[in-house]
Amino acid sequence: MDNTKIGRLIYTLRKEKGMTQLQLAERINISDKTVSKWERGDSLN
Numbered sequence: 001m002d003n004t005k006i007g008r009l010i011y012t013l014r015k016e017k018g019m020t021q022l023q024l025a026e027r028i029n030i031s032d033k034t035v036s037k038w039e040r041g042d043s044l045n
Helices: 003-016 021-027 032-040
Strands: none
Touching: 003 032, 021 032
């Protein structure tokens, strides 16, 4: 699975749960900028 597909999956699952990027980030203790980067497929680090 490439970064773009993983990003789409993260986006889809987050939306299904009705969460914002900030809410997801706080829940897993990262920044919302990181979630955004993941969803764009820029990086998974």
